[in-house]
Amino acid sequence: MKLKRKFILLILILFTTFLVGCDEFFSFNTTTAHQMNLTTLPTAIDGTITFEEIDYTSFSDYVSPTYSIDDINEYNDHLEETRDHIRHCNIQIQTTLFEMRYPHPLAQEQQEYIVGNSSGSGFVFLEEDGYFYAITNFHVIDPQAYNSRYEIMTYADEEPQEATVVAYDEDYDLAVIKFETLERTDVEILNIYERLYTKFIHEELVFAIGNPLGVTNNVSFGEFKSMQDIDNTEFKVIYHDALIEEGSSGGALVDVDGNLLGVNAWGLDTPDEYSFAIPNYIVYVFLINNGVLD
Incomplete structure (x- = not known):
């Protein structure tokens, strides 16, 4: 052995x-x-x-x-x-944190200001109703009281795609995100x-x-x-x-x-x-x- x-x-x-x-x-x-x-x-x-x-x-x-x-x-x-x-099965996850604020005191419209970003990993475990579902850590998608935007890339993707958080639990440090299957043929479960x-x-x-x-x-x-x-x-x-x-x-x-x-x-x-x-x-x-x- x-x-x-x-x-x-x-x-x-x-x-x-x-x-x-x-x-x-x-x-x-x-x-x-x-x-x-x-x-x-x-x-x-x-x-x-x-x-x-x-x-x-x-x-x-x-x-x-x-x-x-x-x-x-x-x-x-x-x-x-x-x-x-x-x-x-693997995916890349990019988390962007931002806030909306006025660019100057006289401005009438708020603008988006990026305050941080992070990247992590996840894996696809379910395909259902036109969506892939992936598991990751909570600390990968943690919005930290800011607005947040999530993008993913699968094995053969050339461009990132928007993803949505479905569920999370900070104590377990786990989260689930979903994204559209589109025409992908290289994603496995x-x-x-x-x-x-x-x-x-x-x-x-x-x-x-x-x-x-x-x-x-x-x-x-x-x-x-x-x-x-x-x-x-x-x-x-x-x-x-x-x-x-x-x-x-x-x-x-x-x-x-x-x-x-x-x-x-x-x-x-x-x-x-x-x-x-x-x-x-x-x-x-x-x-x-x-x-x-x-």
């Missing part, structure tokens, strides 16, 4: 851009193993679920057929397919259900997709380490070592098959390069409680 892992890491080095760091240093259709029976998911009571009702230790173990592939070429082909798939309510496996291979430092659709890889408590959340988060950087916030953390594990959100700029993601079951709670999913 150790030898196989070394081969995998060597091949990935040839295909992956590696960047370091994270967004906020605490200041601030691919192959799937099987189709999850949605009846096994927790039932919302009066339309809501709370994360306190979820016991991670009771989750079932997860085994993918990919884990049993013993041909190195077949395995590496699968990794490339996963990499390409999540790039087609990330599977948010396959790994839902299954344990993350110690040292399993993970991929992080995002747009760090203006590098679009960047994929890095690492391992799942553990579930950790951190100061700025009330729930345990995923600790992994896939490298992320400013602009990666809101990007997906996925398994070897491209299934959602979490949403990258925080990190520490240290020699160990800690990276943290909001786990998929917290994302699901957020989507249910805000009426995005039934």
Whole structure:
């Protein structure tokens, strides 16, 4: 297994851009193993679920057929397919903050003044009624009491398109935006259900997709380490070592098959390069409680 892992890491080095760091240093259709029976998911009571009702230790173990592939070429082909798939799910998000004010004391009409902007990542998880829906972090779209404008670009877009915020929760640091599908054919949907309510496996291979430092659709890889408590959340988060950087916030953390594990959100700029993601079951709670999913 150790030898196989070394081969995998060597091949990935040839295909992956590696960047370091994270967004906020605490200041601030691919192959799937099987189709999850949605009846096994927790039932919302009066339309809501709370994360306190979820016991991670009771989750079932997860085994993918990919884990049993013993041909190195077949395995590496699968990794490339996963990499390409999540790039087609990824989006860039540009947030512009502005306010309306009079340009001078005698002016009769207000003008728009830009007071700030930021960029981040997100991923498409739903297509419905002529719209794509994407998940990101709240701090990527946070209007901070200003007027705001959101623009996105998908994998093959050449021009940005306006997007609308559908739901958000500052405590979970999550948000959903939507934008018109138009004539796009290169956008793919990330599977948010396959790994839902299954344990993350110690040292399993993970991929992080995002747009760090203006590098679009960047994929890095690492391992799942553990579930950790951190100061700025009330729930345990995923600790992994896939490298992320400013602009990666809101990007997906996925398994070897491209299934959602979490949403990258925080990190520490240290020699160990800690990276943290909001786990998929917290994302699901957020989507249910805000009426995005039934």
